[in-house]
Amino acid sequence: MKLSLIIIILLAIAIQSFGQINPGARQIALAHSDFSYSSDVFQIFNNPAGLAFSKYREVGIYYSPAPFDTKEMSNAFAAYSEPTPYGTFSAGFSIYGFDLYKETQFALGFGKKITNNFYVGGTAIYKNLAIKNYGTKGTLLLNLGGIATISDQVGFGFAIENISRSTLSDDSGQIPTVFWSGVHLKVIKEFTFSAALSKEVGYDTSVRLGAEYSMLDFIRLRFGAHNEPNVFSGGFGVIYQFLQVDYAAASHPDLGLTHQFGLILRFVK
Numbered sequence: 001m002k003l004s005l006i007i008i009i010l011l012a013i014a015i016q017s018f019g020q021i022n023p024g025a026r027q028i029a030l031a032h033s034d035f036s037y038s039s040d041v042f043q044i045f046n047n048p049a050g051l052a053f054s055k056y057r058e059v060g061i062y063y064s065p066a067p068f069d070t071k072e073m074s075n076a077f078a079a080y081s082e083p084t085p086y087g088t089f090s091a092g093f094s095i096y097g098f099d100l101y102k103e104t105q106f107a108l109g110f111g112k113k114i115t116n117n118f119y120v121g122g123t124a125i126y127k128n129l130a131i132k133n134y135g136t137k138g139t140l141l142l143n144l145g146g147i148a149t150i151s152d153q154v155g156f157g158f159a160i161e162n163i164s165r166s167t168l169s170d171d172s173g174q175i176p177t178v179f180w181s182g183v184h185l186k187v188i189k190e191f192t193f194s195a196a197l198s199k200e201v202g203y204d205t206s207v208r209l210g211a212e213y214s215m216l217d218f219i220r221l222r223f224g225a226h227n228e229p230n231v232f233s234g235g236f237g238v239i240y241q242f243l244q245v246d247y248a249a250a251s252h253p254d255l256g257l258t259h260q261f262g263l264i265l266r267f268v269k
Helices: 003-017 025-029 041-045 049-052
Strands: 056-064 076-086 087-097 099-115 118-133 135-149 155-160 178-188 191-200 205-216 219-226 231-240 243-252 254-266
Touching: 025 231, 025 243, 025 254, 041 049, 041 056, 041 099, 041 118, 049 087, 049 099, 049 118, 056 155, 076 205, 076 231, 135 191, 135 254
Parallel strands: none
Antiparallel strands: 056 076, 056 254, 076 087, 087 099, 099 118, 118 135, 135 155, 155 178, 178 191, 191 205, 205 219, 219 231, 231 243, 243 254
């Protein structure tokens, strides 16, 4: 692919969603329908209320080497979470793009249990954009989220990305504000169904569906789908004691297949 075409694609993505990518591989396999129950370290970039469920210190790494078969769009995330008696503190970093166009993020998050069935969280993100020969610029944005559990089988979640309506210039909408809501149902112990809605200001609502099945004690199978655009995803996770390895693949109707990989270390006492 010619470099000029790559730049056009990247800038087009930046105009619409500022290279907006939410990790990790588990969440992508579920089409990000899991806003009401996921609790791993990558929730700092998704629904920070999920951090409040953390029982152990976690370190996570996520990597997508060549989205849509374009290595210049590679992206990587790293995150750390630390549960304390006062709540769970978290920090994260991400990088997207290549030497001509690059986005980086530095994040600090916190999740806390408010009552026996209600959890809240927030993330502050410093986002920086660098375009070769055009300079760099950064801004601070805020994300908020909450989760309410009705029982061990049913729960609801919500999140708002960029509730601060931050932007990099006088033009609004450069960094999207996105509203999320979701619900999950643990049909049986081994099977969880989840559904979510995401609404980016100025765009149509996206409906997201996902299912996760525990085939064995240490293997999870995951499937997901969403519209706007129509994307199908799937993947698996292998969990063994302190180690979790995740893989996801997502198929875009026009751009093809993308592979994602995740690794989480849990420091179990």
